[in-house]
Amino acid sequence: MKPMSMIFSHPTGNANVRSAVLGLADAGLLAEFHTTLAVFPGGWLDRMSVGGSLAEVRRRAFHPSLKSFTCTSPWRELARLLATRTGFSSLVRHEIGPFCIDAVYRSLDRRVAARLPAAARQGATGVYAYEDGALATFTAAKGLGLKCIYDQPIGYWRAARRLMEVERARWPEWAATLGGLRDSEAKLARKDEEVRLADLIVTASTFTAHTLKDFPGPTAPVKVIPYGFPPPCPEAKPVVSLSVSRPLKLLFVGSLTQRKGLADVFAAVAALGRHVELTVVGRKDGTVCPALDDALARHRWLPSLPHTEILKLMRSHDVLLFPSLFEGFGLVITEAMSQGTPVITTDRTAGPDLIAHGQNGWLIPAGSTDALQGAIENLLSNPGHIRAAGEAARASAALRPWPVYAQELVAALQAV
Numbered sequence: 001m002k003p004m005s006m007i008f009s010h011p012t013g014n015a016n017v018r019s020a021v022l023g024l025a026d027a028g029l030l031a032e033f034h035t036t037l038a039v040f041p042g043g044w045l046d047r048m049s050v051g052g053s054l055a056e057v058r059r060r061a062f063h064p065s066l067k068s069f070t071c072t073s074p075w076r077e078l079a080r081l082l083a084t085r086t087g088f089s090s091l092v093r094h095e096i097g098p099f100c101i102d103a104v105y106r107s108l109d110r111r112v113a114a115r116l117p118a119a120a121r122q123g124a125t126g127v128y129a130y131e132d133g134a135l136a137t138f139t140a141a142k143g144l145g146l147k148c149i150y151d152q153p154i155g156y157w158r159a160a161r162r163l164m165e166v167e168r169a170r171w172p173e174w175a176a177t178l179g180g181l182r183d184s185e186a187k188l189a190r191k192d193e194e195v196r197l198a199d200l201i202v203t204a205s206t207f208t209a210h211t212l213k214d215f216p217g218p219t220a221p222v223k224v225i226p227y228g229f230p231p232p233c234p235e236a237k238p239v240v241s242l243s244v245s246r247p248l249k250l251l252f253v254g255s256l257t258q259r260k261g262l263a264d265v266f267a268a269v270a271a272l273g274r275h276v277e278l279t280v281v282g283r284k285d286g287t288v289c290p291a292l293d294d295a296l297a298r299h300r301w302l303p304s305l306p307h308t309e310i311l312k313l314m315r316s317h318d319v320l321l322f323p324s325l326f327e328g329f330g331l332v333i334t335e336a337m338s339q340g341t342p343v344i345t346t347d348r349t350a351g352p353d354l355i356a357h358g359q360n361g362w363l364i365p366a367g368s369t370d371a372l373q374g375a376i377e378n379l380l381s382n383p384g385h386i387r388a389a390g391e392a393a394r395a396s397a398a399l400r401p402w403p404v405y406a407q408e409l410v411a412a413l414q415a416v
């Protein structure tokens with residue numbers, strides 16, 4: 001059998017992508033890595049991103065050993081970042097803006113597809129691509145006899161529509177924040193064709209895998225490989241001692257939408273009054289939502305923080321609230337747990353894959369304000385549970401660092 005040699009593509013290169021690509025390279029399975037921006041020490045992007053409006057480009061840093069594998073297509077993504085930062089919203093308008101995220105994904109997809117005939121002649125045997133950026137690549141790969149590995153980072157769209165319509169009815173004043181319902185029929189059809197062409201589908205949570213049951217037809221085998229944890233904080237957090245002057249410190253980190261269960265967070269916190277204190281970290285997406293604006297005005301709101309500051313903020317809070325209603329994984333769960341901050345999350349995240357209820361965190365049914373409020377009230381009555389769960393969460397993080405995710409992904413690809 002010819003050994004697997006992968007063409008791997010992803011436009012923005014987040015933490016799981018960095019780990020996956022490095023794992024494939026270390027295992028000798030990586031032929032090429034295609035992305036938009038990749039920062040390597042001493043390179044032009046490294047020099048260009050020191051301070052100024054493009055400082056966030058530094059988040060696209062990759063391990064130096066990947067430089068020889070990496071092919072970049074930077075200009076459209078740089079234009080997107082600049083347009084977003086400078087307020088030219090028409091240029092990044094959903095699906096139709098020339099520099100919107102959909103345009104960035106499709107552009108890279110086409111470039112990878114054009115590269116495949118030469119890559120196949122040089123020994124490539126498969127492609128690994130992500131939702132919304134795989135159709136052209138998979139179509140070309142099928143014509144060349146290459147295996148198509150599809151990464152589904154969030155739940156399947158038909159399941160999302162079914163569940164989010166429930167949210168639209170439950171919280172009509174928050175309906176404007178349910179952005180996934182705005183996707184065009186053409187975009188949804190592309191998603192379906194990507195799933196149909198896949199030879200293996202990789203998801204990061206059991207919940208995401210279950211949403212593919214809504215696909216109207218058979219799918220390729222689905223492999224669940226949860227992401228890894230950041231390095232755990234070396235020091236235990238102090239015992240939580242609540243009082244009139246020291247309320248329970250709650251934190252929410254994520255996009256400010258009802259898909260994340262944010263309306264439930266505000267409602268539960270309002271019912272608990274002075275016994276809790278809420279900090280919210282996340283950007284508004286420009287959607288007009290008076291209910292969101294009113295709620296943010298009543299709490300501490302930080303639109304954005306560097307990643308290191310978010311980890312520090314997690315350490316300074318007692319519990320992370322993440323009652324998401326439709327989540328592919330939820331990286332904030334692993335980030336908080338690594339800092340010794342336990343998490344209250346739902347059955348529609350990676351929570352059931354990572355959390356033993358009542359031991360290293362708490363699981364609640366998605367879409368239940370009462371369940372969220374009840375979980376918080378239980379901690380107000382039993383504050384000693386917080387530190388115990390936080391220590392267990394920190395121990396869980398130590399058992400699954402990012403290299404474990406990469407090793408499991410490599411094993412899944414070797415089995416194809």
